[in-house]
Amino acid sequence: MRMTSGAFHDAMYLADQCPTAMIFVPSIGGISHNAAEKTDPQDLFLGVQALAYAVTVLANA
Known part of the structure; x- marks a missing residue:
C-alpha cells in the first residue's frame, strides 16, 4: 500500500x-513527537512483525 x-x-x-x-504504528490518543507520546505494546509488536516480514521478503527477492 502506498500512503x-x-x-x-x-x-x-x-x-x-x-x-x-516507513512503518507507522499508532500512538495512544494520537499524540506524536511529544514527551506524552505512548504506543500500546501490541501495536509495537505488530510493527515489528511488519518490519520482519518486509525484510524477509526483500532478502528472498
Whole structure:
C-alpha cells in the first residue's frame, strides 16, 4: 500500500538514493513527537512483525 505522509524523518534523504519505506504504528490518543507520546505494546509488536516480514521478503527477492 502506498500512503503519502508528512513524516519524512531520515527517509526523505534516503529516498534520493534508494527505494524507501516507513512503518507507522499508532500512538495512544494520537499524540506524536511529544514527551506524552505512548504506543500500546501490541501495536509495537505488530510493527515489528511488519518490519520482519518486509525484510524477509526483500532478502528472498
